[in-house]
Structures are given as C-alpha cells and as structure tokens.
Amino acid sequence: MRLLAFLLTLAAVCLEVGSKFSQPKVQVYTYNPAKFGEQNTVICHVSEFHPPDIHIKLFKNGEEIDEAVLTDLSFKKNWHFHLTKHVETTLVRGDKFMCKVLHATYSGKDFDWEANM
Structure with a gap:
C-alpha cells in the first residue's frame, strides 16, 4: 500500500x-586507487x-557484468535523480570497463574507464 502511494505521488510529481x-x-x-592484482x-x-526512467549497464572487456549491483533510485529536492551501478573485481592489466547509459535525453552513450597505472 505504501509503495502504491509512493508511486502515485512520484507519477504526479513527474507530470x-x-x-x-x-x-x-x-x-x-x-x-x-587502482592497483593491478588487487580487489x-x-x-x-x-x-x-x-525523468527517472534510465537504464545503466556495466561492461568489462566488452561483456556485460551480470553480477553488477544497482542501488536504489534517489532524488534531490529539485527532482533530479541519481543512481549507481558497481561491481567488485580484481583489476588486471589491460582490462577496460565501460558504463552504458540509456535515457530519454540520449540513447546508448558509453563512458569508459581504464586504469592509469
């Protein structure tokens, strides 16, 4: 019941x-700080x-990381939202990580991370 009330309130605010x-x-x-061989x-x-409708995918060396964890959606007073997806891993030389974000403001933008060690 509380969830339904929250969702209705959220929908009203979005409208x-x-x-x-x-x-x-x-x-x-x-x-x-990144160090090879360490978790x-x-x-x-x-x-x-x-709006809050967004999809985040995390990739390692071109493969989606299924065990990546998505936090709960949060927002600030101005109704701008934030969300985090993360994964624990042991860093190996040559690994490349990428975050793909799908949102109404753009589609399929990729953001890369590679260790600078």
Missing part, C-alpha cells in the same frame, strides 16, 4: 514537472537526470 528533461552526468571510477570496486555513478 507536474512536465517536459523538463535533464541529461545525466556520468562518472566511472574505482572506490580505491577494488568499479563504480558507474549517474546523477542529475530527469
């Missing part, structure tokens, strides 16, 4: 905001977007 679209800002980085968390942080 009130109307056609205001905000393109997401995307950052791809590691939780700790780390690769993070794709997407923020400042509206």
Whole structure:
C-alpha cells in the first residue's frame, strides 16, 4: 500500500514537472586507487537526470557484468535523480570497463574507464 502511494505521488510529481528533461552526468571510477592484482570496486555513478526512467549497464572487456549491483533510485529536492551501478573485481592489466547509459535525453552513450597505472 505504501509503495502504491509512493508511486502515485512520484507519477504526479513527474507530470507536474512536465517536459523538463535533464541529461545525466556520468562518472566511472574505482572506490580505491587502482592497483593491478588487487580487489577494488568499479563504480558507474549517474546523477542529475530527469525523468527517472534510465537504464545503466556495466561492461568489462566488452561483456556485460551480470553480477553488477544497482542501488536504489534517489532524488534531490529539485527532482533530479541519481543512481549507481558497481561491481567488485580484481583489476588486471589491460582490462577496460565501460558504463552504458540509456535515457530519454540520449540513447546508448558509453563512458569508459581504464586504469592509469
């Protein structure tokens, strides 16, 4: 029941905001400074977007990472949303990570991360 009330409120706010679209800002980085052979968390942080309908995919060497974890959708007072997808991995020389973001403001934009060590 609470979920239904929340979803109805969210829908009403989205309708009130109307056609205001905000393109997401995307950052791809590691939780700790990157070191080969050590476990780390690769993070794709997407923020400042509206409407909230968005898809985030995280890839390693061209393959989608199925075990990547998506956080809960959050928002600020101005109704701009943010979301994070991350995965724990051991960094290996030559690995390339990519975050693909699909949003109403653009389709299929890719954001790369490669260790600068």
